[in-house]
Amino acid sequence: MNMEVGNIIRHSDRDFPGRQAAVLFLIGCNFRCPYCAFGSLIDGRGLARIWSEAQVFQFLESARERLDGVVFSGGEPTLHPGLSNWIRRARDLGYAIKLDTNGSQPDVLRQLIVEGLVDYIAMDVKAPLENYSQLCGRKIDTEAIRSSVWVIKQSGVAHEFRTTVIPGMHTVRELKMIADLVHGADLYAVQDFVSKHTLRPDLRNRLAFPDKPLNDMRGYVLRRVERFEVRHDKEARPMPAFGRRRSSARSVETANTNFLA
């Protein structure tokens, strides 16, 4: 698989804590989550533009004055053997590095950590381990997921675990089981499902998980991790009865095919 980028957010102040960052969305993923909002990044089909390595680094060179971080996201960045070289190149330009991962490659994570190449790691935890294959659309090696959680927690690198919460696919009980799994972590975040662009068409337009039960589990989660966040997205469609206090967070340009290039 060539290492190519299917989308770049040129400037984000929300995707890398404390940093002004570019976000690189690498093409290729080994999961097939039915609710995936990045469908065209899985295999690169239907992308408006593909960025080569030369083009990516030309952009990063030119952005050094205004940015201080690069997020390697996807797709799944750790599938690419060239990832560490790209990270080294970005570090040589002065950037701090955040890695977004699905946790399927614990050996790659371990190596990046040992070599001191990552400053922040965000791992998606899709479900309790026994439900993983169902939530991810194919058979998943859950021991690899468990290892990645452990590797990240022990790493000393700033990190978060996060779950996109899908009504009808997750329950509060399952979210608490995920909090048990990541016990001892810096941060666990639950985030809105945005249903505009999903891999499985029947999930489109599904409403986001209600706010109240997410906030009600705060006490449970905070007995297991240092911080807990409920992240809302302005493009999510919340259940009307529950409403929302605020819209936020990360621009959904990160979560659909609205390419900036």
Ligand code: SF4
């Ligand atoms: S949601 Fe993430 S892990 Fe799942 S298929 Fe999409 S890019 Fe891959």
